[in-house]
Amino acid sequence: MNFVEIIARKRDGLELSPAEIRTFVQGASNGHVGDEQLAAMLMAICIRGANQAETQVLVEAMRDSGSRWRMGEAFPDAVDKHSTGGVGDTVSLVFAPLVASCGVPVVMMAGAGLGHTQGTLDKLAAIPGFRPAARHAQATDLLATCGVCFAAQSDEIAPADKKLYLIRDLTGTVPSLPLIVASIMSKKLAVGANRLILDVKCGSGAFFKTPPAARELAEALMEVARRAGVEVRALVTDMSQPLGDRLGCASEVRAALEVLAGGGDSRLRELTLDLAVEALALAGRAPEAARAELERKLSDGGASGAYEAMVRAHGGDPDVEALPRPRASVSVTAPRAGFVSAVDAEGLGWIAVAIGAGRRRQGDEIDLAAGVKLHVRIGDLLAEGQPLLTLELGDREVDVEEMRARAAAAFAITERAPSPAPLIAARLGGPS
Amino acid sequence: MNFVEIIARKRDGLELSPAEIRTFVQGASNGHVGDEQLAAMLMAICIRGANQAETQVLVEAMRDSGSRWRMGEAFPDAVDKHSTGGVGDTVSLVFAPLVASCGVPVVMMAGAGLGHTQGTLDKLAAIPGFRPAARHAQATDLLATCGVCFAAQSDEIAPADKKLYLIRDLTGTVPSLPLIVASIMSKKLAVGANRLILDVKCGSGAFFKTPPAARELAEALMEVARRAGVEVRALVTDMSQPLGDRLGCASEVRAALEVLAGGGDSRLRELTLDLAVEALALAGRAPEAARAELERKLSDGGASGAYEAMVRAHGGDPDVEALPRPRASVSVTAPRAGFVSAVDAEGLGWIAVAIGAGRRRQGDEIDLAAGVKLHVRIGDLLAEGQPLLTLELGDREVDVEEMRARAAAAFAITERAPSPAPLIAARLGGPS
Numbered sequence: 106m107n108f109v110e111i112i113a114r115k116r117d118g119l120e121l122s123p124a125e126i127r128t129f130v131q132g133a134s135n136g137h138v139g140d141e142q143l144a145a146m147l148m149a150i151c152i153r154g155a156n157q158a159e160t161q162v163l164v165e166a167m168r169d170s171g172s173r174w175r176m177g178e179a180f181p182d183a184v185d186k187h188s189t190g191g192v193g194d195t196v197s198l199v200f201a202p203l204v205a206s207c208g209v210p211v212v213m214m215a216g217a218g219l220g221h222t223q224g225t226l227d228k229l230a231a232i233p234g235f236r237p238a239a240r241h242a243q244a245t246d247l248l249a250t251c252g253v254c255f256a257a258q259s260d261e262i263a264p265a266d267k268k269l270y271l272i273r274d275l276t277g278t279v280p281s282l283p284l285i286v287a288s289i290m291s292k293k294l295a296v297g298a299n300r301l302i303l304d305v306k307c308g309s310g311a312f313f314k315t316p317p318a319a320r321e322l323a324e325a326l327m328e329v330a331r332r333a334g335v336e337v338r339a340l341v342t343d344m345s346q347p348l349g350d351r352l353g354c355a356s357e358v359r360a361a362l363e364v365l366a367g368g369g370d371s372r373l374r375e376l377t378l379d380l381a382v383e384a385l386a387l388a389g390r391a392p393e394a395a396r397a398e399l400e401r402k403l404s405d406g407g408a409s410g411a412y413e414a415m416v417r418a419h420g421g422d423p424d425v426e427a428l429p430r431p432r433a434s435v436s437v438t439a440p441r442a443g444f445v446s447a448v449d450a451e452g453l454g455w456i457a458v459a460i461g462a463g464r465r466r467q468g469d470e471i472d473l474a475a476g477v478k479l480h481v482r483i484g485d486l487l488a489e490g491q492p493l494l495t496l497e498l499g500d501r502e503v504d505v506e507e508m509r510a511r512a513a514a515a516f517a518i519t520e521r522a523p524s525p526a527p528l529i530a531a532r533l534g535g536p537s
Numbered sequence: 538m539n540f541v542e543i544i545a546r547k548r549d550g551l552e553l554s555p556a557e558i559r560t561f562v563q564g565a566s567n568g569h570v571g572d573e574q575l576a577a578m579l580m581a582i583c584i585r586g587a588n589q590a591e592t593q594v595l596v597e598a599m600r601d602s603g604s605r606w607r608m609g610e611a612f613p614d615a616v617d618k619h620s621t622g623g624v625g626d627t628v629s630l631v632f633a634p635l636v637a638s639c640g641v642p643v644v645m646m647a648g649a650g651l652g653h654t655q656g657t658l659d660k661l662a663a664i665p666g667f668r669p670a671a672r673h674a675q676a677t678d679l680l681a682t683c684g685v686c687f688a689a690q691s692d693e694i695a696p697a698d699k700k701l702y703l704i705r706d707l708t709g710t711v712p713s714l715p716l717i718v719a720s721i722m723s724k725k726l727a728v729g730a731n732r733l734i735l736d737v738k739c740g741s742g743a744f745f746k747t748p749p750a751a752r753e754l755a756e757a758l759m760e761v762a763r764r765a766g767v768e769v770r771a772l773v774t775d776m777s778q779p780l781g782d783r784l785g786c787a788s789e790v791r792a793a794l795e796v797l798a799g800g801g802d803s804r805l806r807e808l809t810l811d812l813a814v815e816a817l818a819l820a821g822r823a824p825e826a827a828r829a830e831l832e833r834k835l836s837d838g839g840a841s842g843a844y845e846a847m848v849r850a851h852g853g854d855p856d857v858e859a860l861p862r863p864r865a866s867v868s869v870t871a872p873r874a875g876f877v878s879a880v881d882a883e884g885l886g887w888i889a890v891a892i893g894a895g896r897r898r899q900g901d902e903i904d905l906a907a908g909v910k911l912h913v914r915i916g917d918l919l920a921e922g923q924p925l926l927t928l929e930l931g932d933r934e935v936d937v938e939e940m941r942a943r944a945a946a947a948f949a950i951t952e953r954a955p956s957p958a959p960l961i962a963a964r965l966g967g968p969s
Contacts, residue, residue: 112709116583144573145708148580151548276577277544 108138115149123162130166134265140272147269147278155283157328163283164329167291170265174241176212177299180248183210184384185298187289189313189322190222191306192454193347193479197225198361199377200384202411205252206402207381207395209388212244212254214262214292218471219274221310221454223354223463226257231354231428231473235421244296251418252411256296263291274467280312282325290329300387301330301337302380307530308345310450316341316530323533338383338534342376343526346448346483349373353462353476355428356497362425365408372482374403376528386535429474431497435505437512439487446523448483449515453494456511461501472499477512483525487518540570547581555594562598566697572704579701579710587715589760595715596761599723602697606673608644609731612680615642616816617730619721621745621754622654623738624886625779625911629657630793631809632816634843637684638834639813639827641820644676644686646694646724650903651706653742653886655786655895658689663786663860663905667853676728683850684843688728695723706899712744714757722761732819733762733769734812739962740777742882748773748962755965770815770966774808775958778880778915781805785894785908787860788929794857797840804914806835808960818967861906863929867937869944871919878955880915881947885926888943893933904931909944915957919950 111125121129129146132138155163176183184204188194201211215237218224229235237257238244247254258267266288273279293301303326306312307319323339330337342348350370351360363369364377378399385395402408416423457463461472476497481487493516496508543557553561561578564570587595608615616636620626633643647669650656661667669689670676679686690699698720705711725733735758738744739751755771762769774780782802783792795801796809810831817827834840848855889895893904908929913919925948928940 109707109709112580113712116580116709139572139707141572141576141704142708144576145580145710148544148548148577149584149709152581152584272573275541275571276574277541277548277581278577280545 108132108142112142112146112149115146115153118153120156121159126159126162127166130163130170130265133268134170143269143272144276144278147273147276147284150284151278151281160283160286160325161329161332163287164290164294165333167263167265167287168294171263171295172241172261173295173297174244174262175297176244176248177297179245180210180212181299182388183212183248183298184300184302184387185212185293185296186302186304186380186384187293188304189289189306189311191344191348192222192310192450193349193352193357194222194306195228195349195351195357195360195373196304196377196380198228198358199364199373200381201253201255202365202415203377203399203402203408204381204384205415206407206411207385207398209385210248210252212248212256212296212298214256214258214296216258217464219464219467221451221458221463223352223357223457225255227471228354228357229255231358232416232421232423233427235416235419237419247418251414253415253418255419258292262295266291271467282322285322286325286329290326293330294333294335299335300384301335302384302387303327303337303339304376304380305339305341306344307341308343308450308526310347310454311344320531320533327534336387338387340379340383340529341531341533343528343530344450345526347450347453347479348376350479351476352453352457353497354471354473355430356476356478358428359425362412365403365412367404372528379529383535429499431474431476431499433498435496435498435509437493437496437509439489439491439493439516439518440513441518442487442489443518443520444522445481445483445485445487445516446519446521447517452511452515453477456508456515460496460503460508461499472501475499475501481516483523486522540564540574544574544578544581547578547585550585552588553591558591558594559598562595562602562697565700566602575701575704576708576710579705579708579716582716583710583713592715592718592757593761593764595719596722596726597765599695599697599719600726603695603727604673604693605727605729606676606694607729608676608680609729611677612642612644613731614820615644615680615730616732616734616819617644617725617728618734618736618812618816619725620736621738621743623776623780624654624742624882625781625784625789626654626738627660627781627783627789627792627805628736628809628812630660630790631796631805632813633685633687634797634847635809635831635834635840636813636816637847638839638843639817639830641817642680642684644680644688644728644730646688646690646728648690649896651896651899653883653890653895655784655789655889657687659903660786660789661687663790664848664853664855665859667848667851669851679850683846685847685850687851690724694727698723703899714754717754718757718761722758725762726765726767731767732816733767734816734819735759735769735771736808736812737771737773738776739773740775740882740958742779742886743776752963752965755963759966768819770819772811772815772961773963773965775960775962776882777958779882779885779911780808782911783908784885784889785929786903786905787862788908788910790860791857794841794844797835797844799836804960811961815967861931863906863908863931865930867928867930867941869925869928869941871921871923871925871948871950872945873950874919874921875950875952876954877913877915877917877919877948878951878953879949884943884947885909888940888947892928892935892940893931904933907931907933913948915955918954
């Protein structure tokens with residue numbers, strides 16, 4: 106089959122056959138299709154879209170471009186959790202040990218961050234010695250040892266996705282529903298847990314700004330999961346402001362430790378509990394009993410203990426004192442009194458990138474000590490001069506005054522009280 | 538400016554600014570924009586289109602990617618002629634010496650063929666020793682010496698077009714009106730004649746199958762030309778069957794020599810005269826007097842003499858006996874009696890490619906001796922067994938029976954007489 110003709114069919118808005126889609130994906134992973142041809146096809150998909158049948162074939166072809174771990178065979182109860190990416194989304198670091206402490210194994214493929222959101226893989230790198238699993242045998246050992254496996258995408262898992270993502274990042278073809286679904290689900294299906302919890306963000310700090318758009322993504326992800334035999338539930342959750350009160354790698358590990366110890370940021374705690382209840386429900390637990398057990402694990406040290414076991418099993422040092430520390434801090438205060446009516450989560454994410462806590466481009470080095478600590482939330486009533494946030498500076502030289510100005514501009518302060526968006530916009534896939 | 542953001546704007550159907558378009562074109566010629574990014578932008582333009590303002594900037598940026606010959610400064614009467622490409626379109630080889638013999642200089646950038654149409658550059662290569670101009674000084678010398686300059690696209694002329702065309706060919710982004718207009722007009726404007734005659738083909742053997750589509754292309758080309766200060770006329774002409782009765786390099790040179798000597802194929806002669814009348818009209822001649830002069834040059838040896846002078850000035854041997862000859866010939870006959878009601882011009886073009894007279898891919902070698910001679914036209918009444926065409930075979934090994942079957946299948950023979958399309962579908966840009 107001539108690949109130019111396949112591109113031309115998608116260019117003209119026609120449906121691609123399974124064989125045509127497989128030619129594309131195999132060509133991406135074995136190098137038989139040139140980068141310029143992959144880019145043209147990705148742009149054609151980005152503009153023309155792909156239907157359910159095409160998306161399913163695309164996902165499965167990308168899954169099959171590497172090896173399949175089939176974790177659900179040895180660990181039928183194991184659950185995978187995926188977030189579509191948000192600012193201050195520290196959930197995974199709490200969720201994994203918390204759910205494992207209730208006897209449900211958790212396996213997650215952690216990704217590196219790009220742009221205004223940091224990745225779990227980067228946050229884990231702040232824990233000295235922590236090594237995510239790269240091979241199937243390591244993943245199996247980790248689940249058997251501590252009930253949690255954090256894995257990193259290696260050449261084993263969906264190499265076609267890795268190749269295509271690099272090109273998408275360069276060619277303006279990231280924002281495509283079928284390509285996003287294929288990228289997420291190919292890795293989930295390659296890891297192969299039988300159960301999946303999705304946290305689909307919506308709002309100014311998320312990729313999808315409105316609840317309907319986020320819900321469309323959630324439903325597309327769930328449909329692919331179901332057709333592949335995976336039990337799935339999804340929450341559509343608020344990203345109109347950062348989820349937790351911390352941004353940055355070491356800073357978010359500290360935020361997780363606080364929640365695991367029974368305290369911490371209330372929104373981070375609440376969303377993690379909601380997602381964990383869904384995970385336990387998939388494992389057959391009654392929701393109320395599940396919530397009670399989860400809350401108990403947070404208060405009785407069970408969750409913290411599971412965190413320590415998890416970090417040690419991954420080769421890391423669980424001591425909070427071992428985390429990188431900021432070199433200096435800069436406080437940013439409210440320029441006037443009033444209600445916090447909006448927070449530019451994406452803008453704060455880019456400030457974190459600017460001080461070194463994130464990546465502008467693939468391959469950029471991250472400053473693990475750099476971060477942001479928020480002191481206010483939408484709806485808070487401020488006095489003039491009250492602290493809005495603290496910039497935790499690492500080794501990168503930054504223009505402090507510019508950062509201060511950008512940070513202050515990320516908060517809208519008004520005379521009237523706003524109505525904050527609910528933390529959970531929709532629950533999908535539960536028992537009806 | 539971040540190139541990914543520029544791609545994203547076109548992906549979303551927004552109008553690009555002149556600066557954004559120039560960033561794209563300069564990035565193509567200086568290598569600062571990667572091939573995968575060029576491919577994504579080309580696909581976005583292919584699907585989303587480009588408006589008149591964007592197209593004008595694109596053309597002029599591509600023109601300015603190399604040097605400008607400004608041939609109209611030293612030769613204000615010089616005319617350029619361009620055909621959008623057809624099967625058996627031998628016009629340039631007749632037009633150039635014929636118009637020059639009437640005192641109007643002709644400058645043309647000849648292209649290499651790809652796919653089912655052969656390029657004038659390939660046909661000229663059949664003339665032993667013929668060297669098209671690659672540099673400005675050569676072009677000027679040729680026009681001064683013989684009144685004709687055939688040039689070949691070198692690194693001097695519109696290098697961005699060369700780069701972008703290579704990628705378009707690989708990525709299914711050839712069929713885009715603004716990209717076609719930009720590719721054609723950037724080279725015309727770089728050569729810089731003040732006058733331009735366009736021959737826009739329509740029909741089964743052309744890129745644009747219908748007169749309205751071809752007319753849209755003609756008008757887009759003319760608009761760009763006028764805005765760049767070029768006087769322009771266009772004919773939309775029939776390509777529902779091959780134009781002349783010969784396909785292939787040496788074979789078409791012979792066809793041109795026949796017309797130049799006052800005989801030859803009537804359709805090739807008629808269209809060349811019509812285009813030549815437009816060229817002389819642009820130079821200020823009255824159409825009737827121009828036609829009479831042109832016909833006289835064909836009958837009194839003036840045109841043949843101009844051909845000899847043109848070939849010698851380009852370093853070539855004008856003797857017809859010096860042209861490569863076919864090694865063998867295969868006759869294909871009518872399987873039954875009836876009227877020729879349709880001829881698959883594109884199919885015949887691909888048969889010519891199969892026997893070596895054209896290129897399947899960029900860089901393929903052409904067999905200059907290989908060709909096809911047609912014996913019938915749409916509307917002819919045939920007896921069973923009457924010759925349809927002769928395959929002139931060169932050095933390439935071909936499956937003669939397969940070629941015979943494909944050639945016979947290119948002719949529809951019916952009991953009722955068809956109504957052939959007129960040779961000229963529209964005349965654009967003349968005095969109203």
